[in-house]
Amino acid sequence: MKRVHNFNAGPCVLPKAAINATIEALRDFSGTGMSVIEVSHRSKEWQAVMDETEMLWKEILNIPDGYKVLFLGGGASLQFLMVPMNFLEKKAAYLETGVWAKKALKEAKGIGEVVCVASSADTTYNYIPKGYAIPTDADYFHITTNNTIYGTEIREDMDCPIPLIADMSSDIMSRPVDVSKYTLIYGGAQKNVGPAGVTFAIVKEEALGKMSRYLPTMLDYRTHVENGSMFNTPPVFSILVMNETLKWLKSIGGLKVMQQMNEEKSSMLYNEIDRNSMFVGTAEKASRSVMNICWIMADGYKDKEELFMAFAKERGMVGIKGHRSVGGFRASLYNACPKESVGALVACMQEFEKLNK
Numbered sequence: 321m322k323r324v325h326n327f328n329a330g331p332c333v334l335p336k337a338a339i340n341a342t343i344e345a346l347r348d349f350s351g352t353g354m355s356v357i358e359v360s361h362r363s364k365e366w367q368a369v370m371d372e373t374e375m376l377w378k379e380i381l382n383i384p385d386g387y388k389v390l391f392l393g394g395g396a397s398l399q400f401l402m403v404p405m406n407f408l409e410k411k412a413a414y415l416e417t418g419v420w421a422k423k424a425l426k427e428a429k430g431i432g433e434v435v436c437v438a439s440s441a442d443t444t445y446n447y448i449p450k451g452y453a454i455p456t457d458a459d460y461f462h463i464t465t466n467n468t469i470y471g472t473e474i475r476e477d478m479d480c481p482i483p484l485i486a487d488m489s490s491d492i493m494s495r496p497v498d499v500s501k502y503t504l505i506y507g508g509a510q511k512n513v514g515p516a517g518v519t520f521a522i523v524k525e526e527a528l529g530k531m532s533r534y535l536p537t538m539l540d541y542r543t544h545v546e547n548g549s550m551f552n553t554p555p556v557f558s559i560l561v562m563n564e565t566l567k568w569l570k571s572i573g574g575l576k577v578m579q580q581m582n583e584e585k586s587s588m589l590y591n592e593i594d595r596n597s598m599f600v601g602t603a604e605k606a607s608r609s610v611m612n613i614c615w616i617m618a619d620g621y622k623d624k625e626e627l628f629m630a631f632a633k634e635r636g637m638v639g640i641k642g643h644r645s646v647g648g649f650r651a652s653l654y655n656a657c658p659k660e661s662v663g664a665l666v667a668c669m670q671e672f673e674k675l676n677k
């Protein structure tokens with residue numbers, strides 16, 4: 321197999337160990353003589369995977385008692401609707417830090433009153449707004465911790481006077497998180513904890529069941545809490561890969577180690593962007609993401625964008641084209657992206673500068 325450096329934004333690079341274990345389970349799952357995609361989800365072998373996956377979440381993320389980890393369908397995009405349905409009685413507050421945040425806000429508007437406390441839309445979301453006031457009479461405050469498209473990130477668990485809800489699709493499991501500060505954390509698995517097809521939701525149980533509206537069965541978190549995420553047939557394949565990805569994460573030492581590795585990788589690339597006179601970072605420095613690194617050609621070199629893209633492609637770089645709404649380049653350095661790949665990208669940028677400046 322040809323080796324490439326995979327910087328895709330999601331779906332994205334996954335640990336080799338997880339992929340190899342998945343291949344084995346596709347052949348013969350847990351000694352059952354069947355593929356994992358053939359077994360009954362009611363079998364004891366499958367139940368063991370469900371139980372272990374929730375345990376791994378709780379252990380790795382140090383989730384306190386009183387929270388359930390759910391595995392759902394519909395992507396983070398369906399959570400944009402499930403959140404207000406389950407938590408918005410009168411009014412909700414949102415921080416608009418990108419198009420994902422904006423999409424979440426739009427769904428909430430269909431359910432009730434929404435206050436947008438601050439937005440960085442004026443500068444194409446290249447920073448995280450500060451100094452805004454959170455209305456204390458709102459039912460919850462919704463944030464997007466990592467803005468995948470713009471490369472900005474809220475990297476601290478804020479103190480919030482009202483229930484805090486976070487879309488952590490693209491930075492979950494990249495650092496330790498104080499889960500007790502959140503009422504709900506959700507995201508699509510395909511950025512940092514698995515393949516597409518499964519959505520995680522870490523929910524504080526005591527916060528559920530407070531709405532006066534009718535909740536459709538599948539959109540009620542309680543349905544999934546009560547049925548251990550198996551009210552209907554779960555996405556077994558995606559959950560299995562997630563399970564193997566979490567096992568890998570645990571084996572390398574967990575989130576403190578992961579955080580250090582991630583900071584090391586992102587520093588390598590940011591240092592090169594800041595040093596290299598042909599490139600310039602797009603996110604404000606104080607808001608820079610550790611997961612998605614965005615940059616463009618510097619003034620005077622704008623006409624070299626396609627040239628660099630082709631140059632990098634020739635050297636095995638995959639997925640470094642910036643999102644169509646911002647242009648330029650983006651490298652996603654998720655957990656499973658090896659340091660060697662970042663080193664190769666940095667070397668490629670240095671070589672390009674030598675040849676083209």
Ligand SMILES: *Cc1c(COP(=O)(O)O)cnc(C)c1O
Nearest residue numbers: 395396397420466468489490508
């Ligand atoms: C990718 C992404 C989403 C959308 O996730 P889906 O699972 O495709 O619905 C939402 N929020 C953030 C921050 C993302 O990065």
